Amino acid sequence: MKIQEQDILRKLSPKRTFIPLLIGLLSTVVIFYWTYEPSQWQYFWQASLPALLGAIAALLVRDGGYTARIRYLSQKELGWRGSLYSILLWEFASAVTPSVVGGTAVAIFILNREGIRFGKALAYVLLTAVLDNAFFIFAAPLAIWFSQGEVFVGSFNKTMQWTFWFSYLLIALYTFFMAFGLLARPRVVKWLLLKITAFRWLKRWRKAAYDTGNDLIIASREIKGKPVAYWLQAAGFTLFIWTARYVTLNFLMETFIDLSLQDHLLVFGRQIVLWISMLISPTPGSTGTAEYFFTELYSEFLGSFSGTVGVLWRLLTYYPYLLLGILILPVWLRRTQQKLKTVE
Template sequence: MTDNSGKILKSISPVRIILPILIGLAVTGWLLYKEYVPGSFSLLSFTLQSLFWLLLAFVLMAVRDFGYMIRLRVLTNRKINWLASFNIIMLWEFTSAITPSAIGGTSVAVFFINKEGVKLGRSTAVVMVTSFLDELYFILTFPLILWWIGSVDIFSLGAGEADLPWYENQFLVFALVGYAVKLAYTLVISYGLFFNPRGLKWVLLWIFRLPIIRKWRPQANESGTDLVYASQEFRDWPVKKWLQAFGATALSWTARYWVVNALIITFFGFKWLDWNEHILVFGKQLVMWIMMLVSPTPGGSGFAEYVFKGFLSVFIPAGTGVTLAFFWRLVSYYPYLLIGAFVIPRWVKKHFVTRKKK
């Protein structure tokens, strides 16, 4: 870990916030130019009541981070305090915001946790279990949403697509594939965590002997070792702690997905959508999350605005989707770039400069 400290610190440099901001603003500007409908901005209303719902959107993001902090303290047996938990989450989110969504901040999260005084083995275990809990939330929530609302409404962009066979609906097919991948990943991690971690590591190394993927064998070996660590740390955990960790996970993700609902109420009023439509917006965001995972841009910048504008356009007046998408990212994405830029210098000074002087 020490040998990689320089590379990791370079990868989280605050200077890297420039690229995702430029991409996001460029795509937003291009979409506004292409999709602008004369008079559409007059449909947006902002009153004193709107200010309350806008602030609520920020509060929901704060609740999301608070849930992550609770989970982190539970998984580390409260060996890190609230301030250290806040720093880790902000650094984690910042790294996710400046790297492609498929990579995210997980790859360096072990480094952050370890530097806050948690042993390397447990830091690795914590990161793996957080990933497991995130996937478990999605796997349990997605079928419930489909059962409540139905797949036709969630995966369609308009009324004209309701009659399409399921295999011709690209969003439905894409989501099913993504769900299958998540389910397979969760089952594999569950088997390794709770039953046979060393056996799973052996299978991984055997698979990665194939010529086409042999170059990734060192990474597979590292992942297998991480799995063994995680199993040793968490296999004998009491049910109560697992429920606490999953409850914090559910709180975080649910709060995150309700941000869009708060923004719709902000600009179009509380009566614009009924309760079932609010649940439908929530469900569509689950699908959007799958799409954003494959984005090649840092933090899904640009791609997220585009998907938001198209996938949720049925719930908002024509011509206002891009504006709402911009505010969505303003609440749920850009703050982490700014907070991370302030947290990183202080964190580096504390853990590297000060210790070096000592």
């Protein structure tokens, strides 16, 4: 994988925050226009401060978990400060680029500039993606089973189900493919990629397939031979992180309404469906898309107030990373100037 520093820095440019901020502002105006009712103010008067603090704490715990996991995966080659910077900039990159584009190159650049060799940086980024996707692959069927299919709602049911299962299948296949290449037989995966792209209508991707195969071989060398404890702890971190990520919304909704245990499980489960909609969104950071799907999925609990809570949820979990990215990027670039190694 050839990483051009100028290309990456353009992706991380604070100027790129203009588009998601504009889309976010427009979607907020539209949501308030269609859902606002004067009676909604009662939700604010009866809001629970402890639940709101719980949402903020869950968010901080999630970021702490991300920081600890990347430090652990790097076998402490990254310090705590470098791990935190890496995670915040990683989140910033995700916030200013569409999820469908992917941020692998940006993440590798961040770790490489922190002093991690290219091969190791690539291995850690791919391993992180495999772990996160594995959580989704196992959690999604459980959420559907526990909710008896109620994670899909209303007139939205059929469309969302088809979208969900199609995306689930693609993610499962991709994750199996990458895990097999990363942890078992990278050369077999490279051979398959080259065979697939040998067809005339796929030849335009043959060079990319060749590079991807080589990257897998390099990354696989870096993480082979790790003990079972390494994988168990990595899986534990992943479960902890995603639980904290989803529980943030449970706390936020509990701030305004009382939820039963069954309600909490359903709120938690529907975030898996919401995550799919965000994953395939063409907008930077899923701006606009996330708010719309949130309203569709949670109006059952919040009525017309769901639009407002959706905006508050994004104010808590998305927009702070835009601001943090703008603030820490120049500091981080100066700090890592001496650490930067030549990308091989």
